Amino acid sequence: MADVVDLCARLVRFDTTNRGHGDSEGEREAAEFVAGVLSGAGVEPKVLESAPRRANVLARVPGTDPSLPALLVQGHLDVVPADAADWSVHPFSGEVRDGCLWGRGAVDMKDFCAMVLSLVAEGLRPRRDLVLAFVADEEDRGEWGAHWLAAEHREYFEGCAAAISESGAYTYHVPAADGRTVRLYPVGTAERGTAHMRLTARGRAGHGSRRNDENAVVRLVAALHRIASHRWPVQLTPTVEAFLVRTGEALGVEVDLSDVDGTLARLGPAASLAENTVRNSSTPTMLDAGYKVNVIPSVARAQLDTRTLPGTEEDLLAQLDALLGPGVEREFVAHQPPVQAPVDSPWFAAMADALRAEDPEAVVVPYCMGGGTDAKAFSPLGIDCYGFAPLWLPEGFPYRAMAHGVDERVPVAGLEFGKRVLGNLLSSV
Template identity: 45%
Template sequence: MPALGPAEDLPLATLESEAVDLTRALIRIDSVNTGVAATIGDGETRAARFVQEQLAEVGIDSELVEPRAGRASVIARLPGRDRTRGALVVHAHLDVVPVEGQEWEHAPFGAEIEDGWLYGRGAVDMKDFAGAILAVARHFARERIVPERDLVLAFLADEEAGGVWGAGWLVENRPDLFEGATEALGEVGGFSVPLDGERRAYLAATSEKGVAWATLTARGRAGHGSRPTADNAVVRLARAVAAIGAHRFPIVRTPALRAFLAEFGRVRGLSFTDASLEADLGELGLVSPLVSAGLRNTATPTVLEAGGKTNIIPAEATARLDIRVLPGQDENLKAELRALVDDDIDIRWGRWWSATEAPVDSPLLAVLQRAIDAEDPGSLVVPYLLPASTDNKHFARLGIAGYGFVPLRVPDGFDVFGQFHAADERVPVESLRFCARTTARILRDA
């Protein structure tokens, strides 16, 4: 196994084994976040206390913040060599999504290892990175390794329900914990995908789609079902929902998309012209749906509500939309949706978190590349736009540029993103060891 550098005769075995053991320990703590306060237990706080204990064991001070019972986060700052540089926030969330309604062959909180795979809720989303960060912090403390700049280690609650009681609360109420931070590193990226015959690409999320909700409301005259009306609210709402469902927003070539297309186009000999873009992306295998989802804004009808009795025409019908918006597209999306439906359909905008966009030429990406070069020579770090949202959206409010990079070298046919929220969520044990080594390089040199 390669050492981190000539200055350290690194006990890699301890670092790697701790990353695996700590990830398993965290998986065994049931920290399910249902999104409904009445059904959430104290799992996040128990996980946070475990993290705090592991840090304290090697002399690292941390602060546990619990804005609501059971919803705790832990923050620790490791001083760097150059205290004048902006700090790097390294974050992982401790909550996981529910497992009910899924058919698991392995106990979701058992952290079982079978045939070289670790199974359990959180194996990739994202107790693997929490375990790796914790292992690296302990390793730095034992070996007296000082990072190049301050590291703010954040183990967070509530990401799976929007981060209201985790990163969002901390940004609003305890911004002092992130004082001086300029960049952040968390999910979703860093996993390998096939690049060409033998080499791999490691995707770095430099941008994330924003998340928004909207409610459409149609109103009409109530009446008996036997006497149809011209202004039936259900019919008018159905037309609006159908129009939105059939609509394709235009492709937007964001900086992250352009960077991805440039690298993959160069290596794979693909042109990615306006006419060939979607077909060329289809040639990229398992990475295709992930990148394709970031080409355009989307608005998806998800909930319909109208009436309560079959023989009564309701006076009102509503539809809820899940909206994913590209950087700088908030107002364009609103206008485009407004134009799709009749003027008498009311649109109420609800929760709205705008997209994040970090520079694709940050020196941090060069650090990621060097770390990957050391662990997987010849591979390439490639920016992309994450079509989902992470806690980086909250840190962006403090002017912190967020990146998604959890380094995992995986078998070429393994879809890491497909494991998120899936039954029998799993990760190769060897990938966790790779994650620990590569993360140690990154956090030392960033």
Template identity: 50%
Template sequence: MSHDDADRPVTITEQPGGAPAPAPRPVSGPAPEDEVARLCAELIRIDSSNYGDGSGPGERQAAEYVMEQLAEVGLEGTLLESEPGRATVVVRLEGEDSSRPGLAVHGHLDVVPADAADWQVDPFGAEERDGCIWGRGAVDMKDMDAMILANIRHFARTGTKPARDTTFVFFADEEAGGEQGSHWLVDHHPHFFEGVSEAISEVGGYSVTVPTRQGPQRAYLLQTAEKGIAWLRLRAHGRAGHGSVPNDENAIVRLAGAIGRIAGHEWPREYIASVRELLDTLGTMTGLSSSDGDLEPLLATLGGAQGFVRGTLRDTANVTMLDSGYKHNVIPQTATAAVDCRFLPGHEDALMATIRELAGEHVEVEVVHRDVALEAPFSGDLVESMKQALLREDPGAAVLPYCLSGGTDNKALGRLGISGYGFAPLRLPADLDFAPMFHGIDERVPVDSLRFGARVLGDFLRTC
């Protein structure tokens, strides 16, 4: 397929086997919570690993699966490819009140790679063990994809409408920055988001159990902000030569010096609104100090989620890859390193200036990929609807804002003026170290948490 062909939407309007998709009609069928685990497991069994370099299986098979599940209940989705195999699915449901601004609900179909040798189970086997579904994508984010799909199917079966016009999207390529997914769709087909003002997606709405003064209490972390991304390549230049000859222009040594300076740099702390409110509310709940001193006891109350929060107290720069040389006795003339930088809202220019200064005169800094930081208010009707949907299922819980140290496809939608939140609701066991499983090994999600999430998401969509 040529690039010109790839820019045209590929629309599937027939069920497998060629039978025309029936018109939507109210029928009985399983509730969303009764099929969400099946949908999650079947999605996990489709290997949609994204290696970030154009290799890998792509999302096409997972996208076709979503299309089949939509067609089965009489819905016609649109499947689009940015490149052969890089597939995104869009389906829109009319709301009860089409005069209101629309909502986007989106997930991504790709996953990061998994090395089976590191796992206790087959990472694409979707084995159910200890009340959990195990596999790559169980946490990030085929669990939420399944919740979304289960509720779409229920709406179609029963003739139920969401509260307002809702555009559901299953994106390609989120794990490589969305250039072949969300950014491509915004660039080439922005009409899918006409009238949409707000969006929800991943990495928010999950619970942590906090040791408060009154005893353990669940707190749901609703994502209202996310750091910006700057993926950089450091390229050191020097003088090539024989490995036995002294060389004071060694590119590897120059690169090592730049890496050491970047790694040793102390980035200043700054508390954006969502982080400040999270820490202050946790301080009130636990009786621990939230002042700019020793925050470790307070952060420890968040369990595995503390890593995400710790990453939002300042800008960060982590070296992730190195490349240089081609023979043991040859000094190369260039050496490169990859650096993953994440910056708080408003900090991009200062971060880039600091990195260039730390890199030094013999090391150039190339921007491989960049994307914006986001911040939305922890207030308003949409936030209140998310809170109430959680509290109707879990009365007595707390709902807190937080900033994500990573990024989501909300960045691309932000270019269209759409305010994005992280809301993939999961009520989790207190002893499950959930957040570190994002991109980790032995990824798994409790079946009961999936059922809870399907109910909460459906409630939210009917009332938002």
């Protein structure tokens, strides 16, 4: 039961598809499986349902030094949809083939959940108490998972000083200026905030054949054009600045913080880890207007996927309001703050040490996630949240195409490496 590959395969075989808007399946069965593994290891789990079958598992593993603040270790059990017709294997088969374990959730993020369960099942003795949270609904809005737990069961997280979860500490092979290949391991120390918005343009309804200077569709399209054309300024956060400086040093390339775009160009493939987080962004993604081709509607709507860097939201909203123009209003559809944890902290140092214990040539750098995770639920509780789900990846492995992609898979050797690194961290930090 403690084998990490077997545990990951068994988790993948639970179809925990989350289609959004409350439409999900399998979270309860997966949660019961997790609870069974924990119970078998002598750890008492609590299965909490936020709604029928929207199950979350909480548990506490005592540390050898109870005077230390606890560490939250959290992961989600739900996955995004997968169409079996597009895959080389069935997405919920958990099949091992060509040195990889295949299936939806293999890297997002049942691999991490399996590592944690495997360590606990083998009798992990952490230095400090661990609060374990295996949650529902991360792939939608988290309202049945992490955000519900943080709001309704906050007492479980009291005393947690830091947290680790997905999207960090994986191998990233990058060519250096001198021809070497550097193995970067980006650890998430920040993530942009989410400010999804609905725009509503109002005007005068009328016949499509007649002139109308108050056409709601025209007003909306003009606003969207201004927003899409706007070039948001570079705004370096501590995480992104540290990433640029440390990555440039490791690769032997010039870093000029007064010319961030030029610096990114010199970083080669490593630039993809920062190019979306040196600025805010606001991307039009949805449109809704009209009901008949010869009728000018009085209302037209659109939605924006807006992402905000720490400390920048007030200025961004003011600029957006200026870009909207007359007759167009905005409102939030989803609004979650950015996440930012200290870069130079004992936590980060311990994570770097744990990685270098398994890969002595690892170059560990902080980075800012362009999207979001359940860290947005736990960070407001005063918990420093880090993206640390260690994974060894061979050169050329298309890791960034795996999460939410077709033929999602994780290298078996990567799982075993990740388990060792995680064990190093949790037994020493």
